[in-house]
Amino acid sequence: MQLQQLQYFVAVAETRHFTRAAERVHVSQPSLSQQIKALEKELGAELFSRARGNIALTDAGEALLPLARRILADTDTARHEVQELVQLRRGRVRLGATPSLCTGLLPDVLRAYHDRHPGIRLLIEEGGSHDLVRQLARGALDLALVVLPLPTASPALTTVELFREDLVTVSAVTAPPPAPDGPLRVADLRDRPLVMFRHGYDLRELTVAACRAEGFEPSYTVEGGEMDAVLGFVRAGLGLAVVPRMVADAAAGALRVTPLAPPGLRRTIALAHRSDVAPPRAARELQRMLLETRGARPDLP
Secondary structure, three states: OOHHHHHHHHHHHHHOOHHHHHHHHOOOHHHHHHHHHHHHHHHOOOOEEOHHHOOEEOHHHHHHHHHHHHHHHHHHHHHHHHHHHHHOOOEEEEEEEOHHHHHHOHHHHHHHHHHHOOOEEEEEEEOOHHHHHHHHHOOOOOEEEEEEOOOOOOOOEEEEEEEEEEEEEEEEOOOOOOOOOOOEOHHHHHHOOEEEEOOOOHHHHHHHHHHHHOOOOOOEEEEEEOHHHHHHHHHOOOOEEEEEHHHHHHOEOOEEEEEEOOOOOEEEEEEEEEOOOOOOHHHHHHHHHHHHHHHHOOOOO
């Protein structure tokens, strides 16, 4: 008795038609009929009555059907479990993240993941939340680290908040302190030239929105850079930049960090994936490790 024969038997039992059953399992009708006959010979009993073109289960067929379904289901489960294990030995994970998170959060997490699963290729896509959401929706990414709220509501995505993080200003250590007497207010940025990220950066949109809420448009000495470029321009003394605390901490010593006065600026980081498709096993393992970072961050409410 072969699994393929049981699959053909169940297909005929459910369709009550040999031709439709053959189409369902993608074989020719003669091949399917041959395998059914071989199964009947093996069992020593007819499984179908074929009177006047009507296909019906015999008593033997009725007895076999639930057993065949169970065997096929157990086979699928066994195949799935083995593939799940194999996927943690080889395969890939496609992760999207904003550039600041690639700089601040991901290196340690990805190193730990690689240590546990060295056979998994990690494909990282940097971009703003808007671009990452689009790539998730079209299936180009398995997971994405995004900034909430999303640029546009997307019911097809599931998001889980990881942590909230303060934004701070950074400036060149060779320049005078931007606020010698304490934290810098957002309103104080009115007369200070900024080094600004390119369009599409979540940090750009957040900073500009905060300045406009104070009634002014920010001025720029340089704009259009990625994270590394912006930090380099700040080190060169071209102006201030508003960056996440984790990025500022990573640059400690190379840049002067000045907090923003209350209420300050914060951003919320979330992990997103498609709601209609479960991430692959390897991606779910990375998802689990990223979710564990919530407990390691005191700034998560």
